[in-house]
Amino acid sequence: MGKDNQTCVTEIQLLGFSDFQSLQVLPFVLVFTFYLMALVGNILILIITIIDSVLQTPMYFFLRNLSFLEICYTSVTLPKMLVNLVSETQTISFAGCGAQMCFFILFGITECCLLSVMAYDRYVAICHPLQYTLSMNQIVCAWMAAGSWIVGILVGFGHTISIFTLPFCGSNRINHFFCDVFPVLRLVSIDTHKNEAAVTTTTVLFILAPFLLILLSYGLIISTILKMPSAEGRHKAFSTCSSHLIVVSLFYGTGTFIYMQPSSEQSQGSNRFLSLVYTVLTPTFNPIIYSLRNKEIRCALRKTIGRKMFSQVTSMG
Numbered sequence: 136m137g138k139d140n141q142t143c144v145t146e147i148q149l150l151g152f153s154d155f156q157s158l159q160v161l162p163f164v165l166v167f168t169f170y171l172m173a174l175v176g177n178i179l180i181l182i183i184t185i186i187d188s189v190l191q192t193p194m195y196f197f198l199r200n201l202s203f204l205e206i207c208y209t210s211v212t213l214p215k216m217l218v219n220l221v222s223e224t225q226t227i228s229f230a231g232c233g234a235q236m237c238f239f240i241l242f243g244i245t246e247c248c249l250l251s252v253m254a255y256d257r258y259v260a261i262c263h264p265l266q267y268t269l270s271m272n273q274i275v276c277a278w279m280a281a282g283s284w285i286v287g288i289l290v291g292f293g294h295t296i297s298i299f300t301l302p303f304c305g306s307n308r309i310n311h312f313f314c315d316v317f318p319v320l321r322l323v324s325i326d327t328h329k330n331e332a333a334v335t336t337t338t339v340l341f342i343l344a345p346f347l348l349i350l351l352s353y354g355l356i357i358s359t360i361l362k363m364p365s366a367e368g369r370h371k372a373f374s375t376c377s378s379h380l381i382v383v384s385l386f387y388g389t390g391t392f393i394y395m396q397p398s399s400e401q402s403q404g405s406n407r408f409l410s411l412v413y414t415v416l417t418p419t420f421n422p423i424i425y426s427l428r429n430k431e432i433r434c435a436l437r438k439t440i441g442r443k444m445f446s447q448v449t450s451m452g
């Protein structure tokens with residue numbers, strides 16, 4: 136029994152990009168660019184939703200929370216990925232791998248919950264506008280955001296503890312960019328069918344349930360929008376919702392595809408690249424999709440940046 140708890144592996148090799156040994160400049164430049172875009176975009180949203188007085192509504196409170204979350208989420212995997220792309224050895228310490236998995240799950244699950252909270256917020260705003268200010272008050276909003284974080288923390292720590300207390304005594308090579316759940320489970324030296332089943336079950340619960348909630352919210356929203364008398368109102372409601380829907384489908388589409396199939400059947404190559412969608416692409420495009428399609432954010436950005444430039448010009452003169 137004592138022998139089982141022993142850790143044999145002290146370092147894990149991440150061989151995600153090893154097929155590109157000869158052209159590592161290209162993946163580096165791509166990942167770096169996307170990471171930079173994700174940081175800049177999300178920080179801009181963070182700042183603008185804090186300082187602009189028009190953006191003090193529940194929708195922007197959740198958007199601010201989402202941007203903060205996206206910054207954390209990308210910073211769990213991408214910086215290490217970048218370091219590994221330029222260094223000779225592509226390793227991560229055993230503890231580092233555990234921490235990476237823990238926070239990756241934590242932020243990922245929180246994002247699922249937060250996206251469904253945002254869908255619910257839109258549902259109340261569009262389908263029950265008269266009750267909106269009453270039912271989406273500050274306390275309710277704070278608790279819904281906090282709830283998402285609590286679920287994320289519980290699932291993240293729960294999964295990581297249950298996996299990293301298993302014996303790791305065989306191979307230490309992962310054919311992936313970071314310590315994602317299924318690639319790490321493959322290193323465990325005992326039969327992991329039970330753990331895979333546990334991961335898949337929680338996935339169904341905490342990814343699919345928010346997803347169904349989102350679908351339900353948008354179904355109700357769309358049917359309400361279609362019944363609206365004015366074309367202008369229809370257009371406005373549609374434009375905020377369509378951006379949410381794009382983000383949601385990207386994130387859930389790829390995530391569900393990967394986590395719903397048992398690891399033994401996963402073809403590693405294609406999954407590796409699909410996982411780039413939810414680790415790199417979605418967090419980068421989230422702020423762009425939300426802000427470029429949103430008139431209020433565009434206005435706020437123009438105001439803030441315009442004011443900055445104006446004060447610079449006047450201080451120079």
Ligand SMILES: *[C@@H]1O[C@H](CO)[C@@H](O)[C@H](O)[C@H]1NC(C)=O
Pocket residue numbers: 196199200203276277278280281
């Ligand atoms: C996100 O929501 C939580 C819970 O309500 C809150 O404590 C936190 O300050 C929020 N974060 C941001 C950046 O708004």
